[in-house]
Amino acid sequence: MTDQRAARAAGRTETIMRTALDLAREAGYAKLSIEAVAARAGVSKHTIYRRWPSRGLLFLDAVLSLNAAGLDHPDTGDIVADLREVMTRAADLLGRPPWGPLYRDLIGEAQHDPDVADALNQRFIQPQTADTLARLQTAKDQGQIAPDFDLHLAMEVLSGPLYFRLLITGEPVTNDYIDRVLRAAFTGMAPRPGPT
Amino acid sequence: MTDQRAARAAGRTETIMRTALDLAREAGYAKLSIEAVAARAGVSKHTIYRRWPSRGLLFLDAVLSLNAAGLDHPDTGDIVADLREVMTRAADLLGRPPWGPLYRDLIGEAQHDPDVADALNQRFIQPQTADTLARLQTAKDQGQIAPDFDLHLAMEVLSGPLYFRLLITGEPVTNDYIDRVLRAAFTGMAPRPGPT
DNA sequence: TCAATACGGCACGTGCCGTGCAGTAGGGTG
DNA sequence: CACCCTACTGCACGGCACGTGCCGTATTGA
Numbered sequence: 340m341t342d343q344r345a346a347r348a349a350g351r352t353e354t355i356m357r358t359a360l361d362l363a364r365e366a367g368y369a370k371l372s373i374e375a376v377a378a379r380a381g382v383s384k385h386t387i388y389r390r391w392p393s394r395g396l397l398f399l400d401a402v403l404s405l406n407a408a409g410l411d412h413p414d415t416g417d418i419v420a421d422l423r424e425v426m427t428r429a430a431d432l433l434g435r436p437p438w439g440p441l442y443r444d445l446i447g448e449a450q451h452d453p454d455v456a457d458a459l460n461q462r463f464i465q466p467q468t469a470d471t472l473a474r475l476q477t478a479k480d481q482g483q484i485a486p487d488f489d490l491h492l493a494m495e496v497l498s499g500p501l502y503f504r505l506l507i508t509g510e511p512v513t514n515d516y517i518d519r520v521l522r523a524a525f526t527g528m529a530p531r532p533g534p535t
Numbered sequence: 536m537t538d539q540r541a542a543r544a545a546g547r548t549e550t551i552m553r554t555a556l557d558l559a560r561e562a563g564y565a566k567l568s569i570e571a572v573a574a575r576a577g578v579s580k581h582t583i584y585r586r587w588p589s590r591g592l593l594f595l596d597a598v599l600s601l602n603a604a605g606l607d608h609p610d611t612g613d614i615v616a617d618l619r620e621v622m623t624r625a626a627d628l629l630g631r632p633p634w635g636p637l638y639r640d641l642i643g644e645a646q647h648d649p650d651v652a653d654a655l656n657q658r659f660i661q662p663q664t665a666d667t668l669a670r671l672q673t674a675k676d677q678g679q680i681a682p683d684f685d686l687h688l689a690m691e692v693l694s695g696p697l698y699f700r701l702l703i704t705g706e707p708v709t710n711d712y713i714d715r716v717l718r719a720a721f722t723g724m725a726p727r728p729g730p731t
Numbered sequence: 732t733c734a735a736t737a738c739g740g741c742a743c744g745t746g747c748c749g750t751g752c753a754g755t756a757g758g759g760t761g
Numbered sequence: 762c763a764c765c766c767t768a769c770t771g772c773a774c775g776g777c778a779c780g781t782g783c784c785g786t787a788t789t790g791a
Binding site for chain 1: 644
């Protein structure tokens with residue numbers, strides 16, 4: 340059996356990623372170096388370079404390994420409640436210490452490394468988007484969303500403000516803020532002349 | 536006159552920033568080094584370090600110097616048209632080559648350098664936000680926006696999707712997309728049972 | 732004439748990069 | 762059992778950029 344070999348290799352891979360996360364949490368991604376990871380993990384640099392072509396992709400793997408739990412959308416029949424649930428979980432996980440700063444660093448790295456950007460998209464953003472779209476489609480079928488509304492746009496209108504706070508202004512993404520974004524996205528900002 | 540000295544210094548500062556922009560456009564921000572800027576600008580490293588404490592803040596100054604033209608909001612009386620105008624100009628300037636990639640890099644750098652993040656906020660985001668808020672307030676006074684709508688949230692709902700595309704998915708921010716974001720922000724995604 | 736200021740040129744020690752090479756430990760195979 | 766093979770450690774290397782220090786110089790203003 341070559342399973343033994345594979346198991347050892349997987350164990351080392353795991354160790355390296357966890358060490359990278361530890362170091363990044365302690366000193367920040369800017370201070371994260373392959374040499375430091377190798378030293379602390381008790382591993383040769385070759386062993387890291389054999390698995391990852393760059394610091395950025397190692398870091399990507401390490402951060403995405405946190406998402407094992409996943410951020411799937413529930414379906415209680417109430418689209419607003421379900422969206423709030425997922426947005427709250429996402430904000431708690433990715434918007435706060437200890438993982439918030441690392442997720443920010445990861446997106447920052449994606450801005451100058453196309454490989455990281457592509458991998459982040461394919462392995463996290465797109466699956467997450469697909470799940471959101473599926474839940475939105477169900478809601479639209481049930482008449483909770485205007486029939487002519489582009490659901491991809493809906494996803495962007497909901498996510499955009501959260502990322503704006505996370506990446507640009509640094510303001511915290513609170514539960515209250517999520518509620519207000521949801522209300523704004525559903526009712527719009529135009530004056531409501533109708534009866535109601 | 537010490538004006539002579541000041542003029543010479545200002546000239547060098549200008550030269551250094553333009554050289555940094557040139558290098559960043561050619562090889563990307565990742566390849567931008569103080570040494571390279573110094574060499575091409577025909578300047579000693581000291582001369583750069585005397586002006587900027589880090590590569591990130593030099594790059595910030597360089598990129599923000601492009602915005603001399605400004606992105607002020609017009610006021611034609613039609614808030615949607617005016618927002619579209621500014622959003623289009625912003626997308627053209629910051630969302631496309633040659634400056635789009637550099638603006639992305641700048642925001643990326645802000646994710647791991649708090650100094651850059653703070654300076655970007657204070658010197659670009661906040662003034663831009665204030666201008667947007669002023670224009671939105673006028674519109675609200677004229678009844679074009681619901682009286683109870685939080686204008687700061689409005690700004691985030693409008694900007695968020697554009698930044699989401701710029702930084703996360705990399706999809707282009709087209710004029711059509713801006714139109715659709717505006718429509719979504721104003722009318723909302725809830726079904727419209729009303730008359731109309 | 733003389734001090735002050737800003738600069739260029741040069742060099743230094745440090746840290747990390749990515750790679751190469753030799754030696755080794757462990758399972759897998761005849 | 763002896764052999765091979767793969768993955769690994771350890772060490773070393775050249776290269777690059779960092780941030781700083783020192784020295785000589787040119788321009789400015791007292």
